[in-house]
Amino acid sequence: MYWLERHQLDNLVKKLTESYELFGPRRDKVSNEVIFDRLANPLELDLEAPIPYNPPKYILFPHYEEILRYRYDRQSKQVAIEKLSHLKPKALVGLRSCDLTGILCLDRFFLGQEFVDEVYLEHRKKLFLISNTCVRPFPQCFCVCTDSGPSAKEGFDLDLTRVGDRYLVEVGSKKGQNLVEELGLKEAGEEAAELKKKVVDESVSSFDAFALENKAWISRATNRLTTGFIKPEVWEYIGNQCFECGACSFVCPTCSCFNVEDVNRLDGTTDRIRTWDSCSFEGYTKMAGDHNPRKPVEDRRNKRFFCKLSYSQSKKYLRPGCVGCGRCARVCPGDIGLPNVVTYIRREITGD
Amino acid sequence: MPYERAVCNFCGTGCGHLLQVEEGRVRGVYPLPGHPLSQGRLCVRGWHIHELLQTEERITSAFIRENGELRLVLLEQAISYTAERFRKLGGEEVAFLASPRASNEDNYLFGKFARAVVKSNNLSLSSDAGQEESAKVLLAGGGWPAATGSLSKLKQADFILVAGGDLTKQNPIIASEIHRARRAGALVVTVSPRKTQMARLSQVHLRPVPGTFSLVFEGLTRILYEEKKFQADYLEKCTENFEAFFKKLEQVDLGEVVARTGLSLEILTEVARKFYESKLTYAFYPTGVQSLDRKTMSALFNLMLFAGKLGQGAGGIIPVTGISNLLGSYDLGLSPVFLPGYLDASEEKNVKKLEELWQTPLSRKPGQSVSACLAENKSLRALVVVDHDEEIIRNVNRIKELELVVYFGAYHNNFASLAQVIIPRPSYAEAEGTYTNAERRVQLNRKKVDPPSEVRPLWKNLTELARALGHDWKYHTAEEIFSEIAKVVPQYSGLTYAQLDSHLGLKWPCDEKHPQGTDYLMLDEAGNKFRFVLDENVRPQPQALAEQKADFPFKLTVGRSNYFWHQNSLMKRTFIPKREYNALLLLYPKGFVEISEEDARRLQLREKQLVRIISESAEMILAVRISPDVLPGQLYVPYFIEDMIPEFLLRQVAELEKNEEFFLPVRLEKAG
Numbered sequence A: 001m002y003w004l005e006r007h008q009l010d011n012l013v014k015k016l017t018e019s020y021e022l023f024g025p026r027r028d029k030v031s032n033e034v035i036f037d038r039l040a041n042p043l044e045l046d047l048e049a050p051i052p053y054n055p056p057k058y059i060l061f062p063h064y065e066e067i068l069r070y071r072y073d074r075q076s077k078q079v080a081i082e083k084l085s086h087l088k089p090k091a092l093v094g095l096r097s098c099d100l101t102g103i104l105c106l107d108r109f110f111l112g113q114e115f116v117d118e119v120y121l122e123h124r125k126k127l128f129l130i131s132n133t134c135v136r137p138f139p140q141c142f143c144v145c146t147d148s149g150p151s152a153k154e155g156f157d158l159d160l161t162r163v164g165d166r167y168l169v170e171v172g173s174k175k176g177q178n179l180v181e182e183l184g185l186k187e188a189g190e191e192a193a194e195l196k197k198k199v200v201d202e203s204v205s206s207f208d209a210f211a212l213e214n215k216a217w218i219s220r221a222t223n224r225l226t227t228g229f230i231k232p233e234v235w236e237y238i239g240n241q242c243f244e245c246g247a248c249s250f251v252c253p254t255c256s257c258f259n260v261e262d263v264n265r266l267d268g269t270t271d272r273i274r275t276w277d278s279c280s281f282e283g284y285t286k287m288a289g290d291h292n293p294r295k296p297v298e299d300r301r302n303k304r305f306f307c308k309l310s311y312s313q314s315k316k317y318l319r320p321g322c323v324g325c326g327r328c329a330r331v332c333p334g335d336i337g338l339p340n341v342v343t344y345i346r347r348e349i350t351g352d
Numbered sequence B: 001m002p003y004e005r006a007v008c009n010f011c012g013t014g015c016g017h018l019l020q021v022e023e024g025r026v027r028g029v030y031p032l033p034g035h036p037l038s039q040g041r042l043c044v045r046g047w048h049i050h051e052l053l054q055t056e057e058r059i060t061s062a063f064i065r066e067n068g069e070l071r072l073v074l075l076e077q078a079i080s081y082t083a084e085r086f087r088k089l090g091g092e093e094v095a096f097l098a099s100p101r102a103s104n105e106d107n108y109l110f111g112k113f114a115r116a117v118v119k120s121n122n123l124s125l126s127s128d129a130g131q132e133e134s135a136k137v138l139l140a141g142g143g144w145p146a147a148t149g150s151l152s153k154l155k156q157a158d159f160i161l162v163a164g165g166d167l168t169k170q171n172p173i174i175a176s177e178i179h180r181a182r183r184a185g186a187l188v189v190t191v192s193p194r195k196t197q198m199a200r201l202s203q204v205h206l207r208p209v210p211g212t213f214s215l216v217f218e219g220l221t222r223i224l225y226e227e228k229k230f231q232a233d234y235l236e237k238c239t240e241n242f243e244a245f246f247k248k249l250e251q252v253d254l255g256e257v258v259a260r261t262g263l264s265l266e267i268l269t270e271v272a273r274k275f276y277e278s279k280l281t282y283a284f285y286p287t288g289v290q291s292l293d294r295k296t297m298s299a300l301f302n303l304m305l306f307a308g309k310l311g312q313g314a315g316g317i318i319p320v321t322g323i324s325n326l327l328g329s330y331d332l333g334l335s336p337v338f339l340p341g342y343l344d345a346s347e348e349k350n351v352k353k354l355e356e357l358w359q360t361p362l363s364r365k366p367g368q369s370v371s372a373c374l375a376e377n378k379s380l381r382a383l384v385v386v387d388h389d390e391e392i393i394r395n396v397n398r399i400k401e402l403e404l405v406v407y408f409g410a411y412h413n414n415f416a417s418l419a420q421v422i423i424p425r426p427s428y429a430e431a432e433g434t435y436t437n438a439e440r441r442v443q444l445n446r447k448k449v450d451p452p453s454e455v456r457p458l459w460k461n462l463t464e465l466a467r468a469l470g471h472d473w474k475y476h477t478a479e480e481i482f483s484e485i486a487k488v489v490p491q492y493s494g495l496t497y498a499q500l501d502s503h504l505g506l507k508w509p510c511d512e513k514h515p516q517g518t519d520y521l522m523l524d525e526a527g528n529k530f531r532f533v534l535d536e537n538v539r540p541q542p543q544a545l546a547e548q549k550a551d552f553p554f555k556l557t558v559g560r561s562n563y564f565w566h567q568n569s570l571m572k573r574t575f576i577p578k579r580e581y582n583a584l585l586l587l588y589p590k591g592f593v594e595i596s597e598e599d600a601r602r603l604q605l606r607e608k609q610l611v612r613i614i615s616e617s618a619e620m621i622l623a624v625r626i627s628p629d630v631l632p633g634q635l636y637v638p639y640f641i642e643d644m645i646p647e648f649l650l651r652q653v654a655e656l657e658k659n660e661e662f663f664l665p666v667r668l669e670k671a672g
């Protein structure tokens, strides 16, 4: 491990901006909220800011993206296809470990299955990832229950952990190693690993005091979901509260549902567009037969939590689909973010 | 920084969002967590507004119709052509249909153009009368035409009454606030014939027979009166006409209320008591489409006033505007009855004052709404329309007779196909402007991306047009117009762009007395006196008189659902909301009618079976959808797109959509 002094942070960022577009957490001045954003001005990077409201998912898997363009020539009956990719390399600095884990989940979905998603791969291979240990959790967090934090274990090029007023830097890749050497960072010596462990342990033990919003009971809920022993009334109660907005999927670092549309353009070409989608929408699952108009909504809700927490799903992704970021709880108009649902399930188990 | 702060332009909730701007296009949207009302939530529409903002299916240049064909022209040509035609038209020969989605700046100049340049007072929004009636009732009762309570304090509420519509579909994030308040302990009581999602999220659901809404509120008031649950000294001190109201109350017969509404006295009494005992009390109703009628709004206002729920704290009445800038449009006087700032258009001193401010003589001839003009005004020769959401256009034949139709719009629609002149409009992300949401919050949207080259703001084109017609208008920026608005509209007098830029909106009245805006109405704002709204002169609704005939045993009501919003004229330019609409259309390609399980059983109807719905004047065929959401004896038809609105509804729709109170007596037969 290495030491990064405060003043060296600027060098690090400067170095990165030579070859990458810079992304990281910044604060919006008027609303004071944290957004993981492209930073035109590197000074906006705020590594101390709480977990951003948006995950970095959109950088690899944009909300709306033209994935190819084609033109059909009537005369020759030929289709000319043009790939629409002119992506710049990007550096994501200050990733919270839940969000880094989210990227690893997306990797598994887009790259780890039978077919490799070329569009995603194109985005993914040009990234430089720097994670940032949460030395203290934020109110909404429960990553300790989902094995995704507060410190990153894998997937980063560099990982930062704040110790006093400097950072311990752990190297996770060759790219990372090169950068560390270019910057001439000082080696941190033997005691570094111990020091980092201490910081992380302290953070973990402070969850009880600081991460108050979402006391998740993930493992018990996982059991229940997997065995299906959840009363229909609980799903009904949950389903009634769903406004079908899709937000829970859109803000989730691991949700990867998408929709593909072909749009004819005025110049005669057609764009194939990929957009975010959500299992909360009727049209996504095309559930037929709607005797009770709310029933399909319940089923769709049920499906999402199954996807996030059931054992069979975890086996596919080698981890739970939830990384404990708490975002779906904040954006849900119905108050049925994942942690709340887990609470309902807990109540059902404990009967209180 | 590609994520930039803005305000959703779909409904009157006015949620804060972040637009992801890349290379001059809006590529994505994300909720703005710090927004005081939406607090990081968006509904399905808001989550897909970037799909609409990227569509190429829009109008990007001006057109003039020649020999029946639209010809592409330069913007300047369209302006000078229009000015030329206007020179030959007299004031009231022209009617102006404004857009509740346009910014305050655009709308203000549109009204000023009508009144000061063309000298016509025929100026209105589309046919929905709910917002105007609501403003009139609230003005009559408290001198304050919009939300009297504060949504910011809703979470502390202990009683919330939701009357009519389905806020979970119309203004989902306001419904979400109500839901949160419930989770924090409030009692939510919904009054609606249908079991809407709002009703499912309420502890108490009162389902009165359609047409008896006002009786519910009169009944509740009468119960309080009988149980002496009111403070006589407060009423004496703070209301002007309580004696007249007491007399009226004495005529309310609870037996009749029970018989006609179909609600039991026990449940009404229980609700009345809980209502009275609550400390922070709110009442919500939608305005615009599917609003309440005037009588019901008055009854609700009187109930709140009688129980002492007005003017004493953050609670109050919240009329919920269905479209982004519906409230702002009325604030700026886009109505035949109100001048900017809700000044009575029929009062000479108000017109004089406006003449002084505008430095030009104005017409004294009373204006009419556009729909009234089209229906009644034989001398109408021209129509000017701004972005019209509704696919259904009434009086099409009358419009075809007009000499001139000018359409300022972003998208092609039926008005565009009737127009002689088309002038493009930018999206809200392509221009500066302020918008006023249901809680009176005036919010500034800065320009995010450039419009196409031939597209510029409405106010700019109106300025050119006014200049061509000999008026020396000198507006160069939206901000200049806003500072003029601050001079003309008293409620906006303390607002500036600089101030709005550094806040996430401010709630009017924002003036010398309230430099930071005003959260809710206190008694002193109402001049220390409220008035019961007695509405003696209100014509009884024809409905109330109509006897339910035995031949037509069902009461048919209509409504709209989540994605089928404003006939989808905007939604159909998106992907996900459009697909969601298609999902239901696949199941019911010809539309559907909802019927209760009991009636379906009795008439031996199956799911998706075709039935004929017959009214006194027309009939239509629809598929059956058996639903727990409607009561026996009632039918519900959601109408959303043109293809799904057979002639049948089109003829009735103007009446039906006015408010929840209207229903159509029909009978139902198996088809084929």
Ligand code: SF4
Residues within 6 Å of the ligand: A248, A251, A252, A253, A254, A308, A321, A322, A323, A324, A325, A326, A327, A328, A329, A337, A338, A339
């Ligand atoms: S399910 Fe919710 S808490 Fe879990 S990772 Fe997704 S957004 Fe975060």
Ligand code: SF4
Residues within 6 Å of the ligand: A241, A242, A243, A244, A245, A246, A247, A248, A249, A280, A331, A332, A333, A334, A335, A336, A337
């Ligand atoms: S965020 Fe909540 S309301 Fe929206 S789709 Fe998800 S569960 Fe439903």
Ligand code: SF4
Residues within 6 Å of the ligand: B008, B009, B010, B011, B012, B013, B014, B015, B038, B041, B042, B043, B044, B045, B046, B047, B171, B172, B173, B174
């Ligand atoms: S509730 Fe209204 S303002 Fe808010 S996101 Fe939905 S459409 Fe937009």
